[in-house]
Amino acid sequence: MCGIFSYKGNKYNWSDLSADFGLINYRGPDNSHYERIHDNILFGFHRLAIMGVGELGNQPMKHPDDNSITLICNGEIYNYRELANKYGFDLKTGSDSEIILRMYKSIGIEKTVLELDGVFMFVLHDAKINTLFASRDPMGVRPGFLGTKGSDVFISSEAKPIINFCDKVIPFPPGTWWSSDDINKYNRYFYYQSDMINEFDENILCKNIRNLLIEAVKKRLMSEREIGCLLSGGLDSSLITSLVSKYQGNDQLNTFSIGMKGSIDLEYSQHVANFLNTKHHQIIISENEFLNAIETVIYNIESYDTTTVRASVGNYLVSKYIKENTDCKVIFNGDGSDEVCCGYVYLKNAPSKEDLQNESERLIKEIFYFDVLRSDRSISSNGLEARTPFLDKAFVKYYLSIPAQLKQFNGTDRLEKYLLRKAFDNQNVLPNEVLWRRKCAFSDGVSSQNKSWHKIIQHHVDGIITDKEFLDQKNNYNHCPPQLKESYYYRKIFDSFFEDHHTLIPHYWMPKWTSTNDPSARELVGYSE
CATH class of the missing domain: 3.60.20.10 (Aminohydrolase, N-terminal nucleophile (Ntn) domain)
Incomplete structure (x- = not known):
């Protein structure tokens, strides 16, 4: 950066x-x-x-x-x-x-x-x-x-x-x-909407998806500094890591994962690292180290969005480790896949194929407020540079042009991002149990299922913000009024740095077509890992 x-x-x-x-x-x-x-x-x-x-x-x-x-x-x-x-x-x-x-x-x-x-x-x-x-x-x-x-x-x-x-x-x-x-x-000069292609043969679609993503990775290998990959063990980061490892040359690739004890990401990332023979770094961080980074993270990311802050803490801490312990300067990630390839769990509830398509386009248009912002600031604040192949403009335009009904999923016999998974099936790029692993959000995967990161934060905030303070103050905000005590806590920190600039984000990132007021995927009905 x-x-x-x-x-x-x-x-x-x-x-x-x-x-x-x-x-x-x-x-x-x-x-x-x-x-x-x-x-x-x-x-x-x-x-x-x-x-x-x-x-x-x-x-x-x-x-x-x-x-x-x-x-x-x-x-x-x-x-x-x-x-x-x-x-x-x-x-x-x-x-x-x-x-x-x-x-x-x-x-x-x-x-x-x-x-x-x-x-x-x-x-x-x-x-x-x-x-x-x-x-x-x-x-x-x-x-x-x-x-x-x-x-x-x-x-x-x-x-x-x-x-x-x-x-x-x-x-x-x-x-x-x-x-x-x-x-x-x-x-x-750039328009997100694409005319739908008249192609329903999944084999042809998957071949094009595979070729475009490979090309997106290869062009981003342009660097005179050492390359590394963030590897959570989920589909997106694992797929990018596999392609980088294959095309970057003969040097053993450095990969990095972070989590608390019991983190599901640590388990899967090590499995992928072993499969790909990368030089893997597992960073195990305590709850307090995660919590103590929140204020610095909000200053760095210039946002108080709930899910952005949650996800940025792990992203910032793993980048800090890379800065302090390695010579890697260019860091690949799997960001953008959920927006482009319809990977968010809530999207299975889209009422129609048109709603799914419109939501995917909206998520891409707004990604610079949320996941892209998180990735840039968490990484760049540590003097590193992010590379994001899933947001390659040719890849994005093509995936948006795929008929929306082929991107619909029910989460059981057809998983989210089905076409992306199928595009790399039988290619020996990843273990099957990773290629077909259900989505687990980065902000959730850094913790165990029985003690989620967002629950740890909320317990921490309960000791700082009283119920009375939250109820008395939450309606004083005209723009993005906080619905959670946690969100109010983030807003207070943000205002201490950037008072009067609350419109830097347009709204909170929240899933649609659900009754939850918490953006964590683990709060969705029917969610499983």
Whole structure:
């Protein structure tokens, strides 16, 4: 990960902004640099060097042949070599981000973002017209926030460096590009809806699913730093780990799992690691260590969403272990599969195939508020970079185009994510008992079934928040009023850091078509592991 920061205005100098810019230096521990690139434009960059690790890859980066164009980019452009060949560019820096400068000068911003295959949040300044351009990848895998106060405009990888200077801060919408010529307009270049393909042969569908996911993994192996995988032992992380292990080369792959004593994830992850012969790290953490990380996690993730906080604690602690004990910098994960492949248990209750399709699209559109946010902040706050193959745009577009009735499931004779499982059946990629393992959420799997992580938190919160305080205060919130005492506890912590910025999330993540007020899958009727 890297951290970007830009300011357009005349009110502040770097002496006013540098301390807040430094709040996200954990995103890029290898190099930090800031400079005034125009009379009223300041750029800052914290770098985690993954590609083109030499000094030529430092940012802010100028176009090699035109000093009037300057870029800051947190991202990986997987097709940068193909684009350089297509347009005849002679790349100089070794950094994949250079292709954005080349493309912009050659074909302009709108055509550039259409051709990029990768994950990114970038800001580009064209001094000849004194205009800023910015864009974010289609799923929002790389974070970005835009803040304003009067005519001043701030853009940053996270909200915390800019909230003290802005009246309004919003997440930069994924799949759009923006220009300082009209600061209120976001130009959409990516659309989630796909025309349904007229294909019902499951063998053909599964072959395409398999090929697209393999390609999504292979293109993300682009790295000059050591690669590792988060491995919970569930279907998604196990499948990605298997493919990374197969295609990354001859080195034994480092894999990581975390949990409390009795965690079901620890058991399954070790089974997968043995099958794949990875160098596996099992991190067994006490309840208190999990609980003591909650406040730090809420600060890092800039969210008070209940399930996001729960899942982020384990994600943060395993990333902290990786940072402190290994040389791995690029970390693969299985995030995005439940949204794209219809994996959430509650989706079996969708009233119709149309409802299932619409819910899958909604989950993908909003993933940058929830699972993608959790993954980015938990990993990047430890100076690491997340790679998320299930959110490859070609894979997402194809899976969304599959007829919805083929994605329906009942949880018994047809499990969730049936087509994904079938695509890798008899391929010797995973043990059958893992490939066909029922879903267990990351926030639940770090604990045992008889003492779930969310129950541990709720017992802890009962000792901090009285019933009277919760009942007296919960209705004082107009936006996202907490329905659980646990949620109120998270909100209090969030407000201590980010008061008046509660709209950074639009609503709580909650399952539909169920009567529960708790987002844990273990609270759903009929749930089993």
